[in-house]
Amino acid sequence: MPKIGYYVVMTQQDIPKAYEPKKVEDSIYQRWEESGFFNPDKLPGQRQRAFTISMPPPNATGILHIGHAVMLAVQDLVIRFQRMNGKKALWLPGSDHAGIATQTKVEKLLKDKEGKSRHDLGRAEFLKRVDEFVAASRNTIKNQVKKMGSSCDWSRERFTLDEGLNQAVNHAFKQMFDDGLIYRGDRIVNWCPRCSSTLADDEVEYQNQQGKFYYIKYGPFVVATTRPETKIGDTAVAVNPNDQRYQQYLGQDLAINLGKINIKVKVIADESVDPEFGTGTVGVTPAHSLVDFAMAQKNNLPIIQVIGPDGKMTDQAGVYAGLTVEDCRSRFVKDLTDAGLIDKIEEIDNNLSICYRCGHVIEPLISKQWFIDVNKPVKKFNGQSIKQRALGVVTDGDIKIIPERFNKIYYHWLENLRDWCISRQIWYGHRIPVWYRGEEIYVGQAAPTGEGWQQDPDTLDTWFSSGLWTFSTLGWPQSSKDLKTFHPTSLMETAYDILFFWVARMIIMSTYLVEQIPFREVYLHGLIRDEQGRKMSKSLENIIDPLDTIAKYGADATRLSLVIGTAPGNDSNISEAKIEGYRNFVNKLWNISRYILMKVKSPKVVDRAPKAKTLADQWILAELHQLTDFVTKNLEQYNFSLAGEKIYEFTWSNLADWYVEITKSEDDKDEILLYILTQLLKLWHPFTPFVTEEIWQKLNAKELLMVQSWPQAKVKIAEKDVLSDFQLVKDIVTAIRNLRTESKLPPAQRLRAVIISPTKHQLISQQSVLIKNLARLEELVVLSKGTKPSESLSAILTQAEIYLPVSGMLDIVKETKRLEQEADRIAEFVTHLEQKLSNEHFVERAPKDIIANEKIKLVQNQERLAKIRQQLEGLQ
């Protein structure tokens, strides 16, 4: 027998009592993959509209972590929903070379294992090592992505260093260079001496720390600084223009002695100096401070670089040349102290700039780098800059960010964006497509012909290529069919912490290069924390590894725990207990299915709603259809949690706890049970693809669940009446069970009950078999009117009085107390309603339907209260 034989041969008795994800998940994934349906070109049926998600490419460095797991769970949910919804659904996977991150990682491995640096190996050999590492790592990640059940199109998998993407990068660079948006210049940049590379502004992190604030006697001034060694490179001293104390010195050139060093500074006035802070005077170090650099440009100051790219003092530092920054600082401070030039030293809180990749302290310094001009007017944007354009597509609503509040953050970031430094002095990445020969410069796709051309040794910022991701992966700059079909993509789903790094840059690059938005909607999920809300980290030993939880509880349970109980853009805490809870749920779904499969004569898919034969049938169908409607709407609006909770509730509370129990006493349920199961599996599929597919196959389905069409909510039943009628039945059953428990009647004891209901006795009579079975009654008498049987427990509902005669066993004291409590509770509610309805303003201004509803509630509860009081009198 072919592969499907596995399912055919299996008899219903063989269905295990407990669902075992580990045994089935891999083979189900394999079936999906072999079906080819991950590829939108191979999907069945006529599909006009495309739905595209570009998977945020995980870094080629590591292992799948819980953050990736959320992203995969959410995106797979959306893409499966859209695929079932008849869309040409493409989820394009890939990975990112992550220049600095990967190079840092490999350098560390190299050092730990062989004690060598990248320079010991040389560029070519080092890159070979990186490629080997990345190849292995990418393969690992790919397998882990599959473990989550991700239905992405592996035939379109891309890597940022692929040939095609490399061409896209070069093309983008050349186009922007030709348009004058990319330029090369000497500017102050964030320099990481450890990485020996520049960093973008947003790649710098800050660490709060206790530092020393040195007050240095500085000619006629006292200048305060946290970094004394940079004072060697001062070329000015700045004061606030309004500061009366220093007016006399403005414009003067002063020679300052700093112990073993003499410097020359000009006294300048600058608004940015806060007269209140420190001494109100600032030593200006143009080469090693962003702010000072700006001041130097404004005032035409000389620039002296005293710290080199290697983190050591340059020759300009005189006697300190060659020392590391740290050594220089202590030597310099000692020399100043010896010379009596230290006024005082204070402790101060300050922010240390550190490299986001390696944690080393950042040295701002001046360097010749490549930049993208974000403020230059662009002709095709009618004079707007690329930054204004990126703002416009969001303010105009072309791109919708969910949740909306991130709009503000996005705007703020873009409005303050400075030119983007795109060159990196690392080896791993896209080599800058620029060649030099003497004074000549050539920019192009490939090396120019002719002798003596040298390519720029630098590589591009990783985010430059990531910025092209939505379209470079679809064949750009060629005008490919994929690009036409799938771009702009539909949804960008990612964590909010990457909004600037990536989302904003994709918008800049796409609007400029393709003249299309990269995606229509951005859905930002929160970060996952541990059960106490702490970040997950190795040192806290609180890491939840999705691969572990998949092995232990299954991919479906892991997915549910990441999708339900969370709100967009909000961080969420996760614990193993939560995942365990969803494992239990998946098992519940399994067992409901097991029950149905064992009960029906021939398991099959039922897509047409069967005729309801009983009230219970009508009720469960009405619930199912309402559910379908609700879930569809909420999935369309990315309210995954709400949708999931609702299906959960239907599955466990309505189907399992009530309807399945009912089918044990009502006959002829095959069609309807199979219909409900069919629809339910479809609704659950985007959330829990594995278990639903596994059950689906047991329905002797020929096709895979993943390509079935999404259920339509066709509601024909008079739902309101059905729902309220069935609610009364449920209330009666619950009330009887409650009486039994409260009065400690043995669960097995069959009881007799009398129900009196003037308005609903017919309904209750019709449902008496059901009520008897569910409430474990021996006999049920239903009357339209009558009096309470003697010596009986009573429960008064709004539409029915229920009596359980317990001759000789009635505890009058207890029963009185119980009824009194009930009466008090209702009396309180009645008072509340009376007050509300006697409020003129309420009656005047509230909507009519609300008032009508309150009136009904009042009447019902007044009657109910009266009857309970009657009972109480009867007990006296």
Next chain:
RNA sequence: GGGUUCGUAGCUCAGCUGGUUAGAGCGCUUCGCUUACACCGAAGAGGUCAGAGGUUCGAAUCCUCUCGGACCCACCA
């Protein structure tokens, strides 16, 4: 300094554009191995929705302030 966000049952969280006697899961109590499921079932207990004002007929939901937690951006010379 600017901004965002959270504070709802013991714990983890849902509650959309204001109208339910405020919900879920876990935990807890009391029963129960009723042939789908003990990864279960039945019945319960448990909350003045951080605090104080305000808008409104009506506020957990909107506004202001206070307190407490988290985060982002800027910046500290």
